[in-house]
Amino acid sequence: MSSATGNLADSTLADADWLAHRYDPGQDAVHFIAAARALRQDVPFLTDEYLPGHSDPRIIGRGELGLAPRPVNYIFHSAYCCSTLLAACFDLPGRSLSLKEPQLLNDMVGWRHRGAPQQALAGVLDHSLALLARPYEPDEVAVIKPSNIVNGLAHAMLSLRPDSRAILLHAPLRVFLTSIARKGLWGRLWVRELFVAQRADGLVSGLGFEDHEWIRQSDLQIAAIGWLAQQRLFHQLLARWPDRLRSLNSEDLIAQSERALQVAAELFGLHLDGAALAGTIERNFGRDSKTGESFTAGRREADRKAGEAVHADEVDKVCVWIEAVAEAVGIDLELPHSLI
Numbered sequence: 245m246s247s248a249t250g251n252l253a254d255s256t257l258a259d260a261d262w263l264a265h266r267y268d269p270g271q272d273a274v275h276f277i278a279a280a281r282a283l284r285q286d287v288p289f290l291t292d293e294y295l296p297g298h299s300d301p302r303i304i305g306r307g308e309l310g311l312a313p314r315p316v317n318y319i320f321h322s323a324y325c326c327s328t329l330l331a332a333c334f335d336l337p338g339r340s341l342s343l344k345e346p347q348l349l350n351d352m353v354g355w356r357h358r359g360a361p362q363q364a365l366a367g368v369l370d371h372s373l374a375l376l377a378r379p380y381e382p383d384e385v386a387v388i389k390p391s392n393i394v395n396g397l398a399h400a401m402l403s404l405r406p407d408s409r410a411i412l413l414h415a416p417l418r419v420f421l422t423s424i425a426r427k428g429l430w431g432r433l434w435v436r437e438l439f440v441a442q443r444a445d446g447l448v449s450g451l452g453f454e455d456h457e458w459i460r461q462s463d464l465q466i467a468a469i470g471w472l473a474q475q476r477l478f479h480q481l482l483a484r485w486p487d488r489l490r491s492l493n494s495e496d497l498i499a500q501s502e503r504a505l506q507v508a509a510e511l512f513g514l515h516l517d518g519a520a521l522a523g524t525i526e527r528n529f530g531r532d533s534k535t536g537e538s539f540t541a542g543r544r545e546a547d548r549k550a551g552e553a554v555h556a557d558e559v560d561k562v563c564v565w566i567e568a569v570a571e572a573v574g575i576d577l578e579l580p581h582s583l584i
Contacts, residue, residue: 253308257378263290264375265298267306267351267368269360274309274348274375275301281380285335288328289345289391298347306371313370314377317512318410319389320398320481322474323438324423325415325494331389333505333524339514341377341384345391348372353393357444369397370404387512393438395477396445402485409511410485411583412478415494417471418552418563424467425555432463439466447473452573464558468566476575491579501529503584511583 256262256276263284266275277297279290287294321327328344335342352369360368377386390401402408415423424431439458442448448469461469482489490511497504502525509516516524552559570577 435467490583
């Protein structure tokens with residue numbers, strides 16, 4: 245390693261504004277981009293779409309990036325369940341650093357689907373978690389909310405960090421399906437894209453269907469299958485690590501926000517006094533976590549009811565169908581070990 249290269253790697257690691265953003269397996273190199281904390285707070289996801297610096301990265305060979313593991317906790321989720329909101333609440337300078345769906349972890353999934361050797365993937369994933377968890381202040385603990393396409397790596401991520409804690413956040417089935425239906429064509433395409441990733445991860449196997457039967461199912465049936473597959477995964481995770489993981493229903497998060505955040509902070513080993521708790525609720529629960537626009541109390545419920553009125557017939561039929569599927573394969577629709 246040349247002195248110039250070493251200096252670049254050292255200076256990049258020393259400055260938390262340089263976000264580990266992409267992984268290039270061909271070169272075994274990490275792409276870092278400039279993304280200040282204020283920018284990370286403002287954008288919903290740490291992906292190319294929202295980070296202007298992605299076109300001008302610092303590219304550094306992974307072998308030049310020596311870094312010890314740091315504490316990290318996770319928010320795994322099943323999408324459309326207020327996960328971005330919950331993650332935003334844990335960007336607390338001096339206490340915790342929040343990372344919302346970092347692209348680097350999505351790259352791990354893509355590499356896995358292209359045939360990455362398991363041992364190599366585990367090593368790069370371990371290193372990626374260490375790079376993402378670099379704090380702005382010494383005592384900060386990282387709280388990573390991966391994209392839900394990363395759920396197939398949840399077992400590995402929890403195994404790599406034996407001291408980590410995680411919240412498994414999900415929306416009730418009917419709420420989830422209504423959210424998808426309300427988004428029209430975009431939502432229906434998205435659940436099929438998610439299904440493709442889940443199928444590659446083996447998450448939809450064993451649900452009682454032959455491979456050729458998937459094409460015959462409607463968009464909301466595919467959405468429900470994806471939701472059920474993630475519930476089964478969450479059951480498996482909770483059974484393996486009952487002392488480290490807690491489930492959380494999105495409706496409970498909204499209805500009991502103060503209690504949910506207080507207990508979540510305790511799970512993550514963070515102390516939130518009354519002022520800190522009130523501050524993070526005020527900053528985050530009054531705005532749309534995706535757009536930043538003002539979000540008045542009751543609007544989410546009103547939007548949900550409006551969507552239900554339009555799509556009730558389809559959602560009702562799919563709920564009955566997936567409940568029968570779940571019963572046939574022995575998957576409980578409710579998760580144990582609730583946070584609150």
